[in-house]
Amino acid sequence: MSPRKPYAALLPLLLPFLLGLLAVAPARAADNGSWSVYPVSSAVAARPYFYVSADPGQSVQDKVVVANNTAGPLTFRLYAADAYNTARDGGFAVKSLGERMRGVGAWAVLPKDRVTVPAHRTVTVPFTVKVPEDAEPGDHPGAIVALDERIDRGDGSVALGVQRAVGARVYLTVGGPTLPALAVENVRISHHQPLIPGLGDSTATISYTLHNTGNVTLRPRVALKAEGLFGRTLLTRDLRDLPSQLLPGQRVRLTERWTGAPQLDWADVRLTATAKNTKESATASFVAVPWLVVGVVVAGAAVAGRLLLRRRRRPEGPRRPGARGTARPAPTHSHAKAGQTAGD
Structure with missing residues (x-):
């Protein structure tokens, strides 16, 4: 077995977790210390995220900046992704590369899928969001993600490898009726x-x-x-x-x-x-x-009930002759005289 296989097998499980770190990124740029991803600043001020409004069938163009904060060049895989809420705490996270996309991840088009950024430099990449004619109205959040495809093996003490990614959030609103519910x-x-x-x-x-x-x-x-x-x-x-x-x-x-x-x-x-x-x-x-108290009370009541029932069902013993309250049979007497028969 290749030594890279244990790392590769864990990537689908770990990548969504790492992409979830977008939720704690600084307000003006998604940053992990080594590189950052953020929108091109407007003429007025820096933008914390992409805020895009478009009607069905409309296309919108924008630019994303990838900054390398390390002392050596870095190569990134660029892709657009849909956003979702994490099950753990409801944080903002984005889908990993290869998952099915339905919104921004399917509609944003990048001119290239990889970019190399020199040390301590930035690269600006244009992209286009093409909203389909049949797009549902409302919000379609997502992100433009820069993924470092290298596997970080840590200190090598465990067979664990991860890939790191940083993304700039995209809040896309498609025109039409809205329904907060x-x-x-x-x-x-x-x-x-x-x-x-x-x-x-x-x-x-x-x-x-x-x-x-x-x-x-x-x-x-x-x-x-x-x-x-x-x-x-x-x-x-x-x-x-x-x-x-x-x-x-x-x-x-x-x-x-x-x-x-x-x-x-x-x-x-x-x-x-x-x-x-x-x-x-x-x-x-x-x-x-x-x-417990209810059980003790119920058990005690049940025992008392059974004892009372037994007492009521117990048969009475025979009474002594002549005892008070018993009826004695009346004596019988014969009044027939000698030489006479009954009925004369």
């Missing part, structure tokens, strides 16, 4: 409490899915409210660990931990998600019961 789906609650009330903390983990069902990018906010029996408010909270941008069609699975959840109550939990021009809610409930 947000859904809260699959709300689940996992509740844990001590066996004996008061002897430990009670926690609940609330998991849910945010789904952008519209065609525009949203900045969601989620409010959590929990009510107990008789409408008592148990918790109100604005959730923080949310994606800064939820892209069209994307789903993100999120969780929220509730420390100090009730130990004896019926709790109704409502999640309300809002974004610009859209609002949606979903609910779920759980019963907080000290099951």
